[in-house]
Each structure stands twice: as structure tokens, then as C-alpha cells.
Amino acid sequence: MLGHLILALFLIQQAGSVDLQQAQEAFQMGRYSQAREKLRQALERDPRSPTLWSYLGLTDAQLNDLDAAIADFQKALSFAPDNAQTHFDLGLLYRRTGNSQKALEMYQRGLRLSPDDPAANQNYALLLMETGKFREAIAPLQKLLGLGTPSLSVRVALIESYLKGGMNDEGKREIQGFLQAPNATMADQLKLVKVLIEDKQPEQAQFILEHVVKVSPDSAEAHAQLGLLLATKDQYEAAVQEMGRAVRLAPESAEYSMRLAEILILWKRYPTALEFLAAVKNRFGRLVEYQYKLGLAYYGLPRIPQAITVFDKLAREHPDLDLVQFFLGNCYQTTGDYEKAEPHYKRAIELNPQQGSYYAALAQLLRKASKDRTEEALTYLEKALLLDPQDIQSKLELGLCYEKKSNYPRAQSLLEEVVQQQPDLVPAHVALARVYYRQKKKEAGDREKSIVGRLEAEQQARKLQSERPADLP
Structure with a gap:
């Protein structure tokens, strides 16, 4: 205009x-x-x-x-x-x-x-993409490139249109061309990665990042982004290697060090996480995030008294951190001190009332604390499921509450939903076996009991593996 x-x-x-x-x-x-x-x-x-x-x-x-x-x-x-x-x-x-x-x-x-109007072709292509017509957007985008408009935004839009239009081979070829373009800087390539991740194209983003770290092996940012991407795909060992490389290249970066600790914790390599946190304590030990990760590592081991010490200090110094309140509640619930756990869960809910897992954790505590508080637990679980109808933990707790109220058909229905959604969740299979047996459904109960035995054996094998310290890269 x-x-x-x-x-x-x-x-x-x-x-x-x-x-x-x-x-x-x-x-x-x-x-x-x-x-x-x-x-x-x-x-x-x-x-x-x-x-x-x-x-x-x-x-x-x-x-x-x-x-x-x-x-x-x-x-x-x-x-x-x-x-x-x-x-x-x-x-x-x-x-x-x-x-x-x-x-x-x-x-x-x-x-x-x-x-041949460049602005019109660009606006037309963007409008087509906005309306989901990705295949139709390809022609004006190609026109722009033919008119000598090889900007990053046009190349990215063309790649996005190919991929979202189901033309994966063409998208891959365009990515290859983009990577080989002499004027494509590493910054441009990392911007494309960001767009692909936002567009839920992790495989293509990983392909580009692997190319970047190959041609620019000393780029801490590229290694860190690749590590984060691998972690989202639960490829923790490879993620630790990449994030560890970023930490070595940029040891002054608190972000990279904290992300490495986070990935180790997600991988359940708690001893290695503690070892790493000890190594960077002098540099980052005063950071709130450092203390939080330290508490998580202690909690995972589990070394609950040490975790309580860390989280309690954080809660006093930073009373508005809902996750700290939540994990303090978890720690006290683990020790059986329900009286101390309850106010921390309620404080977490007060700070972040949109987090369904907080309601589920409080409901679990109330169910365990007293049969008289089962109705109260049900109220919290209803709130949790309003926030997230597919929340596994809330459904499990709801099933356990109905079991406690001897409403076995309702408990069975909920627990069957849970094991269908998450087949390897041992507590759900244990509870479902109990519910079957109490309804005289021996064959179904025996089947669940067999599943529990298999899953527990697999868990023990993973536990032994996780207890072996991972090598820091």
C-alpha cells in the first residue's frame, strides 16, 4: 500500500x-x-x-x-x-x-x-498459509525466489508449505538447498530450526542442527539446541552428550549448565546430576534454578531430608515459587507427614490454580490420610480433570477414591481408562487387579497381576541401569 x-x-x-x-x-x-x-x-x-x-x-x-x-x-x-x-x-x-x-x-x-509484483506475491502466499492452503502457497513463494527475493523468511515459508502440504521430499530438498546456499549463515539456519520446532517439525529441525554442529563444531548454541531437541524426544543419552558439549564450549553459561542438570534429572541419572551440580556450585550455586535442580536431584535419589532442606530454604526465600511448594508437599508426603505436606500443596494451588497435577497430589494425600476425607479428595480431582480431562494421575487417584468408597464398577472403569492411556503405569495395574478380585473377576485379576510382575521386573532393570553413574561428556 x-x-x-x-x-x-x-x-x-x-x-x-x-x-x-x-x-x-x-x-x-x-x-x-x-x-x-x-x-x-x-x-x-x-x-x-x-x-x-x-x-x-x-x-x-x-x-x-x-x-x-x-x-x-x-x-x-x-x-x-x-x-x-x-x-x-x-x-x-x-x-x-x-x-x-x-x-x-x-x-x-x-x-x-x-x-511479478513481489509484495503482492508475498502477501498472497502468507494469506494462503494463514488459511491452511499450503500447497497453493508454494507457487507464489517460488515466484518470489525467481524474482530474486531469496530472503530467509521466504525460504522458511516455502519449506513450511512443503512440509505442511505433505510434500516431505520437496521440503527436504529445499532444506538441503538452504543449507548449501553460500549466503545462509549459521544464524539463519538456527532461525529456521526455531520455526520448524514451533511448527512441530522436530525431525527436520534435528536434521538441520546435526548439519550445523557438523560444520560448526564449536557452536555452543547449536549443540545446546540439539541437546534440548533430543531431550524432548526422550533421547536423553544423546541429549546429555550435546548439552555437555555446549557446557564445555561455554562454561560461563548458566543456561547451558542448568539445562544439562535438567536433562540428567529427566533421564533419572540423579547421582550424575548431583556430581555435575557440585562441580558448578562455585559458579552458579547462588542461582535459584541451581538450588531447585539440586532439590530435584536429592528428591529423585531419594534423599528426602536433604531435598526438604533445599526446598524449605527456597520456599522461605522465594515464597511465590509454586513448584517449590509442590515438591515440598511431595517430600513430606513421601515421609508420611501429611500434616506438613497439605499446606504446601494448597499454597502451590493458590499460586498456580491452573496446574491440575497440584490438585491430584493433594487428593492423593487426602485419600491416604483418612477415609473421612475421600469426598474432599474427589472435589479436588474434579477440579483437576476440568483443567485437563486426560490427566492420567487425576484419573488414577479418582479410581482409587472410588475403590476406597467400595464403588468398584466406577473404579474399574476409570482404572481401565488409565492403563489404556498409559500401559506401563504399575500402580494402575496393581489397583485394577485389586478391584477385579474384589468383584470376583479372578481371570481378569490374574491377568493384571501378571502384567504387574512383568512391569516391575522391567522397572528394576531400569533402576539398576540408572544407578550406574552416567559419564559426563
């Missing part, structure tokens, strides 16, 4: 009319209402001028009177139907009003008149 504005101003300057000159001055100074009034006066003298109607459309758009602006440009189009820019301006306005179909129609008409 800016190019059209400049053209309109140029034509007005040539006209020499006092009204037009005053309209121009008012527009340039942001006095759009005054400019509109002068333009309307000019149109009374020359009502068939497409330029005046277009300029009035620009002015109405500045006043956010989009319906009037559209009417103005439609009037301009009636007098100059072959003006491509007017079609493009209408496309922009229809897009602003949310009328994507009309916007697409205007761009299509305009591009038939002026197929």
Missing part, C-alpha cells in the same frame, strides 16, 4: 488543486479526518477519478473505517478495472476485516494483471 500512497501523492502534486494540496498536507501530518473532508470536496468536482477514490480509501483505512475504505477502492476499481495495485489494496483490506475468501480473490485478480 505504501507504493500506491507515494503514487497517489505524486499525482495529487501534479494536479495543483488547493483542496488536493491541503489533503496531502493533512495526510502527511496525520490529520486524516481533515484529509478525508478535502478529498470528498475534490471528488464533488471530479467524481470519476480513480486516483482520488484510491487516496480516499487510503485515508479511510488510516481512520480504521475499513468498510468505507473498501467501498472507496471498489469505486476506484470501477473506473480503472485494470489497476493491479487497487486489487492488492483491496486484498489487504479484506484480510484486515477477516474476509479471507474475498482477499484471496482480489490478490488472484491483481496477480493476473501484474504477476
Whole structure:
């Protein structure tokens, strides 16, 4: 629209009319209402001028009177139907009003008149992507590249359109071309990674990151991003190697060190996490995140008294950290001190009432504490499931509450949902076996008991593996 504005101003300057000159001055100074009034006066003298109607459309758009602006440009189009820019301006306005179909129609008409307009091709492609028409967006994006517009945003949009349009082979080829382009910097490649991750394309993001760390092995940022991506895919061993490399390359980075500790904890390599945290204590030991990770490592071992010491100090110094309150509650519940655990869970809920797992943990405590508090536990579980109807822990706790109330059919239904959603959750199978037996369903109970035995053996094998310290890279 800016190019059209400049053209309109140029034509007005040539006209020499006092009204037009005053309209121009008012527009340039942001006095759009005054400019509109002068333009309307000019149109009374020359009502068939497409330029005046277009300029009035620009002015109405500045006043956010989009319906009037559209009417103005439609009037301009009636007098100059072959003006491509007017079609493009209408496309922009229809897009602003949310009328994507009309916007697409205007761009299509305009591009038939002026197929090589870079801005129009770009806006048309973006609109197609916004409306989910990724395959159709490919042609205008390719046109932009052919017009010599090889910007990062265009290449990224083309890759995204290929992948989201189901054209994975073409997307991979475009990524290869992007990586081999002589003007593609590492920063550009990492920006593309970010876009791909946001678009839920982790495999393509990993492909690029592996290329980057290969050609730039001393890039701490690339190794760190690859480590984080691998961790989201539960590939913890490889993630530790990459994040460890980032830590060695940038030992002063608190972010990389804390992410390495986090991945070790997610991997359940608690001894190694403690060893690493001890090694970086002098550099990062005063950080809140360091103390939090230290508490998590102690909790995972489990060395509960040490975890309580760390979390309690954090809670006193930073009383508004809901996760600290939550894990303090977990620690006290683990020791059987339900009286101390309860206020910490309630404080966590107060700080973050949208976190369903907090309600589930409190409900578990209430169920264990007393049969008389089962109804209270059910209330908290209903809140948790309102926040997340698929939350496994809440469903499990709800099933256990109904078991405690001797409502075995309801408990069975919930527990069967849980084991279907998470087949390796041992406590759910244990509870389901109990519920079957109490309903005299011996065959089903025996089946669950057998599953429990197999899962516990697998857990023990993993536990022995996790107790062996992992080698820090």
C-alpha cells in the first residue's frame, strides 16, 4: 500500500488543486479526518477519478473505517478495472476485516494483471498459509525466489508449505538447498530450526542442527539446541552428550549448565546430576534454578531430608515459587507427614490454580490420610480433570477414591481408562487387579497381576541401569 500512497501523492502534486494540496498536507501530518473532508470536496468536482477514490480509501483505512475504505477502492476499481495495485489494496483490506475468501480473490485478480509484483506475491502466499492452503502457497513463494527475493523468511515459508502440504521430499530438498546456499549463515539456519520446532517439525529441525554442529563444531548454541531437541524426544543419552558439549564450549553459561542438570534429572541419572551440580556450585550455586535442580536431584535419589532442606530454604526465600511448594508437599508426603505436606500443596494451588497435577497430589494425600476425607479428595480431582480431562494421575487417584468408597464398577472403569492411556503405569495395574478380585473377576485379576510382575521386573532393570553413574561428556 505504501507504493500506491507515494503514487497517489505524486499525482495529487501534479494536479495543483488547493483542496488536493491541503489533503496531502493533512495526510502527511496525520490529520486524516481533515484529509478525508478535502478529498470528498475534490471528488464533488471530479467524481470519476480513480486516483482520488484510491487516496480516499487510503485515508479511510488510516481512520480504521475499513468498510468505507473498501467501498472507496471498489469505486476506484470501477473506473480503472485494470489497476493491479487497487486489487492488492483491496486484498489487504479484506484480510484486515477477516474476509479471507474475498482477499484471496482480489490478490488472484491483481496477480493476473501484474504477476511479478513481489509484495503482492508475498502477501498472497502468507494469506494462503494463514488459511491452511499450503500447497497453493508454494507457487507464489517460488515466484518470489525467481524474482530474486531469496530472503530467509521466504525460504522458511516455502519449506513450511512443503512440509505442511505433505510434500516431505520437496521440503527436504529445499532444506538441503538452504543449507548449501553460500549466503545462509549459521544464524539463519538456527532461525529456521526455531520455526520448524514451533511448527512441530522436530525431525527436520534435528536434521538441520546435526548439519550445523557438523560444520560448526564449536557452536555452543547449536549443540545446546540439539541437546534440548533430543531431550524432548526422550533421547536423553544423546541429549546429555550435546548439552555437555555446549557446557564445555561455554562454561560461563548458566543456561547451558542448568539445562544439562535438567536433562540428567529427566533421564533419572540423579547421582550424575548431583556430581555435575557440585562441580558448578562455585559458579552458579547462588542461582535459584541451581538450588531447585539440586532439590530435584536429592528428591529423585531419594534423599528426602536433604531435598526438604533445599526446598524449605527456597520456599522461605522465594515464597511465590509454586513448584517449590509442590515438591515440598511431595517430600513430606513421601515421609508420611501429611500434616506438613497439605499446606504446601494448597499454597502451590493458590499460586498456580491452573496446574491440575497440584490438585491430584493433594487428593492423593487426602485419600491416604483418612477415609473421612475421600469426598474432599474427589472435589479436588474434579477440579483437576476440568483443567485437563486426560490427566492420567487425576484419573488414577479418582479410581482409587472410588475403590476406597467400595464403588468398584466406577473404579474399574476409570482404572481401565488409565492403563489404556498409559500401559506401563504399575500402580494402575496393581489397583485394577485389586478391584477385579474384589468383584470376583479372578481371570481378569490374574491377568493384571501378571502384567504387574512383568512391569516391575522391567522397572528394576531400569533402576539398576540408572544407578550406574552416567559419564559426563
